[in-house]
Amino acid sequence: MSLPDSPVLAYDAPANPWFSWQYLHDNHDALLAALREHASLTAEAVVIAAVVAIPLAVLAYWYRRLSGPILALSGVLYTIPSLALFAFLAPLIGIGRLTVLIGLVLYALLMIVRNSLAGLNQVPEDVLDAARGMGYGRFARLLRIELPLALPGVLTGLRLATVSTVALTTVGILVGHGGLGQLINHGFHSNYRAEIATATVTAVLLALVLDLVLTTIGRLLTPWRRRASS
Amino acid sequence: MNYINQAITWLNDPLNWTNPSTGIIDLLVQHLRLSALAVLLGCLVAWPIGLWLGHVGRGGGFVVLVSNVTLAIPTLALLEIFPLISFIGVTDTSIVLALAVFAIPPLLANAYTGLREVDPDVREAARGMGLSGWQMLWRVELPLAIPYLAAGFRTAAVQVVATATLASLAAGGGLGEIISEGFGLGLSVAGGQVLAGGLLVALLALSVEGVFAVVQRLVTPKPLRRAPRTRPTRLAAVDGQ
Numbered sequence: 001m002s003l004p005d006s007p008v009l010a011y012d013a014p015a016n017p018w019f020s021w022q023y024l025h026d027n028h029d030a031l032l033a034a035l036r037e038h039a040s041l042t043a044e045a046v047v048i049a050a051v052v053a054i055p056l057a058v059l060a061y062w063y064r065r066l067s068g069p070i071l072a073l074s075g076v077l078y079t080i081p082s083l084a085l086f087a088f089l090a091p092l093i094g095i096g097r098l099t100v101l102i103g104l105v106l107y108a109l110l111m112i113v114r115n116s117l118a119g120l121n122q123v124p125e126d127v128l129d130a131a132r133g134m135g136y137g138r139f140a141r142l143l144r145i146e147l148p149l150a151l152p153g154v155l156t157g158l159r160l161a162t163v164s165t166v167a168l169t170t171v172g173i174l175v176g177h178g179g180l181g182q183l184i185n186h187g188f189h190s191n192y193r194a195e196i197a198t199a200t201v202t203a204v205l206l207a208l209v210l211d212l213v214l215t216t217i218g219r220l221l222t223p224w225r226r227r228a229s230s
Numbered sequence: 231m232n233y234i235n236q237a238i239t240w241l242n243d244p245l246n247w248t249n250p251s252t253g254i255i256d257l258l259v260q261h262l263r264l265s266a267l268a269v270l271l272g273c274l275v276a277w278p279i280g281l282w283l284g285h286v287g288r289g290g291g292f293v294v295l296v297s298n299v300t301l302a303i304p305t306l307a308l309l310e311i312f313p314l315i316s317f318i319g320v321t322d323t324s325i326v327l328a329l330a331v332f333a334i335p336p337l338l339a340n341a342y343t344g345l346r347e348v349d350p351d352v353r354e355a356a357r358g359m360g361l362s363g364w365q366m367l368w369r370v371e372l373p374l375a376i377p378y379l380a381a382g383f384r385t386a387a388v389q390v391v392a393t394a395t396l397a398s399l400a401a402g403g404g405l406g407e408i409i410s411e412g413f414g415l416g417l418s419v420a421g422g423q424v425l426a427g428g429l430l431v432a433l434l435a436l437s438v439e440g441v442f443a444v445v446q447r448l449v450t451p452k453p454l455r456r457a458p459r460t461r462p463t464r465l466a467a468v469d470g471q
Binding site for chain 2: 008078079080081082083084085086088089090091093094098121141160163164166167168170171173174175180182185187188191193196197199200204207208
């Protein structure tokens with residue numbers, strides 16, 4: 001038995017484009033809210049991580065014996081997959097924004113510690129000798145010579161931490177706070193290409209913009225490097 | 231404490247290990263298979279390009295660009311975008327392709343750096359002995375770059391195995407399933423399962439790291455073993471122990 005010719009059979013599958021103005025028009029509120037959560041989570045995580053990581057790096061720099069354990073611990077923590085980290089944190093802390101934030105801080109911490117320490121270790125011995133000869137104490141040397149000279153390393157750490165935190169925040173969907181990840185995941189589960197593509201592009205753009213901002217700050221803070229490179 | 235006991239109980243249930251397709255063993259096999267395919271695909275793409283760029287000494291900017299851009303792309307996004315591409319669909323292929331994208335940067339960068347780090351004098355000598363470009367690449371540059379290739383392979387393998395856990399949030403599969411399923415059921419019901427899954431996944435990632443650290447050491451010729459620039463931070467960590 002053959003089916004009667006029905007016009008319904010002639011219809012194409014509903015259009016499911018990767019980009020649609022209609023989507024942007026209808027959902028810009030949700031997109032902006034997700035972007036805001038994403039950006040605030042990233043900023044908080046990187047700032048908290050920097051506040052903890054830079055003193056840690058200084059500690060490892062001053063006490064060589066600590067630098068081994070600190071770097072080894074950071075290596076091990078960094079190898080643990082994000083999903084596993086959230087699996088450890090969620091039963092401890094519960095389901096919520098704080099869980100995501102702590103996970104992000106832990107990952108960002110490692111990148112900032114490593115690069116800050118590398119920056120500090122690159123300060124030339126001659127410069128330190130000169131500073132000692134001029135009567136600088138340990139703290140004055142740190143604040144006025146070592147940290148400024150280590151700034152490129154610190155900034156590399158901050159940039160890496162920021163860019164990867166933006167990417168990592170999406171995994172926060174596990175506990176309901178993934179920023180743009182919420183939209184990416186929703187788009188996937190409802191087979192909505194425009195939603196997933198728009199949220200992904202927004203996340204990548206956020207990472208690139210933040211990276212650019214940090215690079216610019218770095219250039220402003222280290223004028224001697226600019227002159228040397230040009 | 232309660233969750234820890236639940237996790238131990240969950241791990242002690244033999245069914246959780248042997249269940250077909252949802253047990254730990256089957257999920258682990260699937261996890262390793264997908265990861266291996268992704269790393270293999272990554273090597274096939276990244277090594278020829280990286281070695282060639284390093285051989286001719288061009289394209290350093292391109293290598294850096296690839297690393298920076300892939301760092302900014304959320305892993306989860308690629309894992310969820312590939313299944314929505316019509317001709318791929320929600321398949322293992324979508325997972326392998328997404329994972330391979332994240333395997334490429336370390337493989338590419340290390341292949342390129344490995345060849346650029348070859349001593350110019352050695353190149354000069356090889357050319358003086360009458361080696362052609364291909365012979366030089368195959369018999370001089372490649373052997374000298376092996377420590378770098380091994381370091382890149384290790385980084386890529388660890389990253390892919392770690393990232394593969396996120397496949398459970400998208401097309402599905404791999405050890406991450408245990409965690410995702412636990413979260414889906416809710417912590418009050420499956421908190422122990424979530425914790426046990428986290429433990430298994432972390433152990434897997436650390437074992438892969440350990441195994442390939444040994445492999446990297448074995449394939450590195452003795453005189454090159456202390457080459458400090460392979461992976462500065464990691465090596466510093468190892469030396470400091």
